[in-house]
Amino acid sequence: MLAGDPVLVDVVPAAQAIPTLGEHTILHAGPPIEWARMCGPMRGAVMGIAVFEGWAPDLATAGSMADGGEFSFHPNHHFNAVGPMTGLTTLSQPVLVVENRTFGNRAYCTINEGLGKVMRFGGNDKEVLDRLAWLRDVLGPAMGATLREMGGMALKSTVAQGLTMGDEMHQRNVACSGLTLRELAPVMAGNANDSAALAEMLTFIGGNHQFFLNIAMALGKALMDPVRDIDGSSVVTAMSRNGTDFGIRVSGTGDTWFVAPVEQPEGLYFPGFTEADANPDMGDSTIIETIGLGGFAMAAAPAVAGFVGAGSASEAANFTRAMGEITVAENPEWTIPALDYQGVPAAIDIRLVVETGRTPTINTGIAHREQGVGQVGAGVVRAPMDCFEQALVSFAESLGVA
Amino acid sequence: MLAGDPVLVDVVPAAQAIPTLGEHTILHAGPPIEWARMCGPMRGAVMGIAVFEGWAPDLATAGSMADGGEFSFHPNHHFNAVGPMTGLTTLSQPVLVVENRTFGNRAYCTINEGLGKVMRFGGNDKEVLDRLAWLRDVLGPAMGATLREMGGMALKSTVAQGLTMGDEMHQRNVACSGLTLRELAPVMAGNANDSAALAEMLTFIGGNHQFFLNIAMALGKALMDPVRDIDGSSVVTAMSRNGTDFGIRVSGTGDTWFVAPVEQPEGLYFPGFTEADANPDMGDSTIIETIGLGGFAMAAAPAVAGFVGAGSASEAANFTRAMGEITVAENPEWTIPALDYQGVPAAIDIRLVVETGRTPTINTGIAHREQGVGQVGAGVVRAPMDCFEQALVSFAESLGVA
Numbered sequence: 001m002l003a004g005d006p007v008l009v010d011v012v013p014a015a016q017a018i019p020t021l022g023e024h025t026i027l028h029a030g031p032p033i034e035w036a037r038m039c040g041p042m043r044g045a046v047m048g049i050a051v052f053e054g055w056a057p058d059l060a061t062a063g064s065m066a067d068g069g070e071f072s073f074h075p076n077h078h079f080n081a082v083g084p085m086t087g088l089t090t091l092s093q094p095v096l097v098v099e100n101r102t103f104g105n106r107a108y109c110t111i112n113e114g115l116g117k118v119m120r121f122g123g124n125d126k127e128v129l130d131r132l133a134w135l136r137d138v139l140g141p142a143m144g145a146t147l148r149e150m151g152g153m154a155l156k157s158t159v160a161q162g163l164t165m166g167d168e169m170h171q172r173n174v175a176c177s178g179l180t181l182r183e184l185a186p187v188m189a190g191n192a193n194d195s196a197a198l199a200e201m202l203t204f205i206g207g208n209h210q211f212f213l214n215i216a217m218a219l220g221k222a223l224m225d226p227v228r229d230i231d232g233s234s235v236v237t238a239m240s241r242n243g244t245d246f247g248i249r250v251s252g253t254g255d256t257w258f259v260a261p262v263e264q265p266e267g268l269y270f271p272g273f274t275e276a277d278a279n280p281d282m283g284d285s286t287i288i289e290t291i292g293l294g295g296f297a298m299a300a301a302p303a304v305a306g307f308v309g310a311g312s313a314s315e316a317a318n319f320t321r322a323m324g325e326i327t328v329a330e331n332p333e334w335t336i337p338a339l340d341y342q343g344v345p346a347a348i349d350i351r352l353v354v355e356t357g358r359t360p361t362i363n364t365g366i367a368h369r370e371q372g373v374g375q376v377g378a379g380v381v382r383a384p385m386d387c388f389e390q391a392l393v394s395f396a397e398s399l400g401v402a
Numbered sequence: 403m404l405a406g407d408p409v410l411v412d413v414v415p416a417a418q419a420i421p422t423l424g425e426h427t428i429l430h431a432g433p434p435i436e437w438a439r440m441c442g443p444m445r446g447a448v449m450g451i452a453v454f455e456g457w458a459p460d461l462a463t464a465g466s467m468a469d470g471g472e473f474s475f476h477p478n479h480h481f482n483a484v485g486p487m488t489g490l491t492t493l494s495q496p497v498l499v500v501e502n503r504t505f506g507n508r509a510y511c512t513i514n515e516g517l518g519k520v521m522r523f524g525g526n527d528k529e530v531l532d533r534l535a536w537l538r539d540v541l542g543p544a545m546g547a548t549l550r551e552m553g554g555m556a557l558k559s560t561v562a563q564g565l566t567m568g569d570e571m572h573q574r575n576v577a578c579s580g581l582t583l584r585e586l587a588p589v590m591a592g593n594a595n596d597s598a599a600l601a602e603m604l605t606f607i608g609g610n611h612q613f614f615l616n617i618a619m620a621l622g623k624a625l626m627d628p629v630r631d632i633d634g635s636s637v638v639t640a641m642s643r644n645g646t647d648f649g650i651r652v653s654g655t656g657d658t659w660f661v662a663p664v665e666q667p668e669g670l671y672f673p674g675f676t677e678a679d680a681n682p683d684m685g686d687s688t689i690i691e692t693i694g695l696g697g698f699a700m701a702a703a704p705a706v707a708g709f710v711g712a713g714s715a716s717e718a719a720n721f722t723r724a725m726g727e728i729t730v731a732e733n734p735e736w737t738i739p740a741l742d743y744q745g746v747p748a749a750i751d752i753r754l755v756v757e758t759g760r761t762p763t764i765n766t767g768i769a770h771r772e773q774g775v776g777q778v779g780a781g782v783v784r785a786p787m788d789c790f791e792q793a794l795v796s797f798a799e800s801l802g803v804a
Contacts, residue, residue, distance in 0.1 A: 164705050165567040165577050166739070175567050178580035182608035185587050189594070190601035199592035206584035302739035303566050313739045337568070337704035337715045338740050 001235070001291070001347055002331055004223040005101040008215055009152040011144035013136075015091035017108045018079045022091065024055055027076045029087030029284045030242025031257040034073065035066045039243035039279050041122025044371020045086035046071065048124025052132050053090050059124060077238055077249075081108040082221045082284035084214060085120035085367055086243070093132065094140025098155065098218035100226060107221035111135050111143070112214040114204065120283070121367040121374040139201050146187045153183050155219045156333060159293070162212075163344070164337050168301035169216040170285060170294030171308055171363040171378055176212035181205045213285065220287035229254050234395055235328065236348040239290050239360065239383055243282035243367075248387045250350055253394050260386035265366050267379015268309040279369040281381045286362050292331055292346035295361035295380060296323040300336040300344075308363050308378050319361050320345065326352040326360065350395065353388040403637075403693070403749055404733055406625040407503040410617055411554040413546035415538070417493035419510045420481045424493065426457055429478045431489025431686045432644025433659040436475065437468045441645035443524025443681050446773020447488035448473065450526025454534050455492050461526060479640055479651075482627065483510040484619045484686035487522035487769055488645070495534065496542025500557065500620035502628060509623035513537050513545070514616040516606065522685070523769040523776040541603050548589045555585050557621045558735060561695070564614075565746070566739050570703035571618040572687060572696030573710055573765040573780055578614035583607050615687065622689035629653050636797055637730065638750040641692050641762065641785055645684035645769075650789045652752055655796050662788035667768050669781015670711040681771040683783045688764050694733055694748035697763035697782060698725040702738040702746075710765050710780050721763050722747065728754040728762065752797065755790040 015021050026046060028038075038046070047062040050071065056062035065071065076083050083089050088110075095108040113131055117123040147153060158179050165175030185202055192198035205211050224237045233251035240247055247257040262280045269275070288294040298305055299320035302313030310319065317338065323345040324330070330343030348360060359382045366377040396402035417423050428448060430440075440448070449464035452473065458464035467473065478485050485491050490512075497510040515533055519525040549555060560581050567577030587604055594600035607613050626639045635653035642649055649659040664682045671677070690696040700707055701722035704715030712721065719740065725747040726732070732745030750762060761784045768779040798804035 161576075174563075175577060175580070178577070178584055181587070182580055182583055185583070186601045186605040186608060189591060189597055189604050192591070192597050192600075195591055195594050195597075195600075198594075199588045202591050203588040206588060313742045340715045 001223055001227050002329065003102050004226065006098050006155045006219040006222045007101055007152040008096060008147060008155055009099045010097040010147050011094050011111070011140050012097060013091065014089050014093050014095045014108065017095050017097060018081065021079065024070060025072045025074065025090070027074050027079055027081060027083070027089035028242060029083050029085065029282060030075060030240045031245050031247030031259050032075055033242045033244055035071070037244050039282065040370045041279050041282070041367045042086045042243050044122035044124045045088050045119045047371070048119055048128060049088045049090050051124070052129045053092060076284055077240060080106060080221065080225065082217045082287050083110055083120070084112070084217060084285045085283040085365065086122060087284050088119065092136055094136055096215055096218050098215070098222040099152070100222040103226040105222060105225050107218045107225060109214045109218035109221070111140060112208060112211050114208040115210070115375070117374050121365070122371045123374050124372055138197060139204065142188060142191070142201055143184065145191060146184050149191065150183070150187055153180070155215065159216065159219070160334055163297060163300045163334055166301050166303055168294055168297040168304050168363065170213070170288040171365070172301045172304045173212035173216065174209045176216070177205070177209055180212055180215065216293070217285055217287055220291045223291050224287065227251050232399060234350050236290055236350060239286040240284045241281045241286065243279055246281065246384050246387055248383065248391060250391045250395060253391060253398055256394065258387045258391040258394065260384040263381050263384055265364050265379035265381040266309065267366055267377050268307070269377035270375070273368070273376035277368050277376050279367040281362070281364055282367060283364070285364070289360050289362050290348065292327065292334065292344040295319055295363045297336065297344045298363070299339050304363060308380050310380050322358055323361060325356050326358050350388045350391045354392050359383045359385050359388065403625055403629050404731065405504050406628065408500050408557045408621040408624045409503055409554040410498060410549060410557055411501045412499040412549050413496050413513070413542045414499060415493065416491050416495050416497045416510065419497050419499060420483065423481065426472060427474045427476065427492070429476050429481055429483060429485070429491035430644060431478060431485050431487065431684060432642045433647050433649030433661050434477055435644045435646055437473070439646050441681055441684065442772045443684070443769045444488045444645050446524035446526050447490050447521045449773070450521055450530060451490045451492050453526070454531045455494060478686055479642060482508060482623065484623045484689050485512055485522070486514070486616060486619060486687045487685040487767065488524060489686050490521065494538055496538055498617055498620045500617070500624040501554070502624040505628040507624060507627050509620045509627060511616045511620035511623070513542060514610060514613050516610040517612070517777070519776050523767070524773045525776050526774055540599060541606065544590060544593070544603060545586065547593060548586050551593070552585070552589055555582070557617065561618070561621070562736055565699060565702045565736055568703050568705055570696055570699040570706050570765065572615070572690040573767070574703050574706045575614035575618065576611045578618070579607070579611055582614055582617065618695070619687055619689055622693045625693050626689065631656050634801060636752050638692055638752060641688040642686045643683045643688065645681055648683065648786050648789055650785065650793060652793045652797060655793060655800055658796065660789045660793040660796070662786035665783050665786055667766050667781035667783040668711065669768055669779050670709070671768070671779035672777070675770070675778035679770050679778050681769040683764070683766055684769060685766070687766070691762050691764050692750065694729065694736065694746040697721055697765045699738065699746045700765070701741050706765060710782050712782050724760055725763060727758050728760050752790045752793045756794050761785045761787050761790065
């Protein structure tokens with residue numbers, strides 16, 4: 001995990017990255033789930049993406065097609081991919097390609113849509129679909145060409161810099177998004193033959209403080225996949241939620257999902273919204289915590305502690321210290337200035353989680369529980385203990401010690 | 403001082419900003435100084451700028467002209483301007499224009515040249531002069547047009563964000579330089595008709611972590627100038643060094659400079675250099691500390707504490723706390739996350755400096771003592787106590803209490 005060398009190398013259509021991704025196939029966040037059990041925002045996103053892909057003429061028809069079993073649903077995680085919140089990946093969407101140069105594997109994530117009404121929070125109107133089309137037709141191809149010309153963008157050092165600039169890479173990506181723009185903009189400018197389109201792309205990236213989130217997610221997936229299937233390893237390789245269930249995977253138990261009902265985040269709500277509007281926890285973005293960032297790196301990002309309602313800046317370090325109790329290493333390349341350059345706590349051990357009774361702290365956005373509304377707040381949520389207990393029993397059985 | 407509203411509004415040739423700036427007139431950093439007493443790097447810069455302006459055909463002739471008294475030298479501070487290190491301002495150089503919208507005054511500073519061989523550290527060869535020509539002919543006009551189209555860029559909020567991202571605005575401007583690029587790039591792209599030139603400009607800004615330093619300096623000058631000449635005010639309005647002398651100005655004593663020999667920074671040296679190579683402290687950039695940033699905001703920038711050799715990250719807060727003892731306010735709009743959002747210590751009071759025996763801590767670059775070499779390190783330096791003692795006596799005399 002610590003030896004990985006993630007590099008953002010390309011942006012390509014999902015169908016090119018994942019050749020088995022066909023018509024009417026929809027990848028989603030979290031462990032496996034069928035249409036009938038999907039939460040409101042994920043249903044909204046499914047209907048929207050079916051219209052976007054041209055599989056349905058309108059949202060109502062898309063809903064009927066889903067009811068009729070016409071779509072095939074699979075977790076992103078089963079296809080080397082991750083997606084934020086609803087996390088839908090379908091064939092024509094552009095995906096970021098992160099290559100782990102140490103191990104040769106690749107991971108994929110769609111491009112962050114920005115704030116406001118977006119599909120990852122269940123939005124599905126014309127504004128949402130028009131933006132997805134622009135990502136597919138304009139920004140995606142331009143970013144791909146730029147990254148190929150650059151020979152890729154090394155991400156380990158970007159994250160290291162971000163940690164010294166107040167980012168924890170889950171709810172705060174201000175610095176890393178800026179660092180990314182700084183690397184891409186000159187090359188994009190050199191290639192541009194339409195200054196208005198270039199200006200629009202730079203405005204989009206520069207105006208989206210979470211632009212780096214999806215890059216960090218693909219980075220996380222690229223780092224953790226080589227850790228899968230190590231005999232006797234009790235390290236968590238994935239944590240993920242589909243808005244209904246929370247699931248984890250553990251290295252020594254292969255690709256089995258250990259699943260429990262997802263919890264409700266505790267946090268702060270945007271004006272006009274309350275906890276009653278909130279959908280339960282959702283998204284593959286917990287891959288960020290799985291690699292020791294997000295809630296695990298809260299000490300690097302005191303501003304996030306306030307944003308997610310987790311207390312004062314000086315209390316942020318407590319979250320990082322607590323996560324040190326359930327991890328087996330510190331990452332010497334990703335360090336936190338406020339802790340005198342202590343490394344972020346890395347590699348969650350299910351034995352330590354069960355032994356200490358501490359579950360991972362996750363910084364998360366909060367979606368409205370109904371489709372089509374969008375983000376209503378941000379908060380902190382705990383991974384359910386039940387996932388870790390199930391995993392530990394299974395792990396012990398696999399070793400013959402249960 | 404706290405009410406000021408600094409906005410970067412334009413980039414124009416210095417002769418346009420400062421109409422009294424004529425041929426053979428050279429503005430420099432620090433209090434007044436004649437050619438005979440100038441240090442090596444400032445002499446090197448003077449010779450270089452004379453060639454750049456076309457006043458001399460080569461460096462040797464420029465030196466002879468300086469010996470012959472053919473140049474007229476004045477402090478930047480006498481012309482609403484500031485300049486880093488040697489700090490030379492001459493008529494054809496482009497200057498950043500910061501307007502304090504609360505009080506209507508304007509302040510000027512040249513554009514940061516980047517790292518490596520640069521005139522502010524005494525460089526004067528073809529590489530240095532070619533870069534100055536590019537700033538004059540390409541980047542300066544493009545930035546000016548961009549800022550006029552944007553209606554200016556508000557700087558108070560940029561600094562506030564920078565403080566949450568590890569900048570102290572003197573030796574670290576990584577975040578603010580990135581935030582500036584993010585605001586300028588889309589507009590520059592929209593105006594561009596030469597994609598190669600645009601790419602070169604974005605590469606220059608994006609590749610220079612100290613790009614924002616000169617903007618912050620003009621901001622500092624724009625904030626402090628309205629504080630000048632307040633009867634009975636013992637607040638420091640300027641601190642500055644010319645490489646030979648350190649000078650301060652105090653509000654209640656008008657534009658008098660209180661001067662003492664400048665001190666030697668203590669710091670870390672780049673590979674191959676030692677303290678024996680170091681020029682004494684130099685530049686108008688101490689305007690940064692005068693407004694409560696730089697060494698005063700060290701707690702916001704633990705990475706700087708390491709860079710300037712001032713101890714571990716956790717010790718950075720000690721610098722900020724100590725500066726709180728010699729200032730009369732905290733800035734409620736510029737706050738430090740690691741101190742639970744305490745404001746930076748603002749408004750140095752000469753009475754508190756003399757009473758506590760603590761002089762201001764300044765984070766500074768270190769120039770080679772010989773002309774033409776450049777930066778050799780970075781460190782911390784103290785303002786000489788003698789300046790404050792002289793100022794206090796004069797201040798007391800002005801009030802009839804000495």
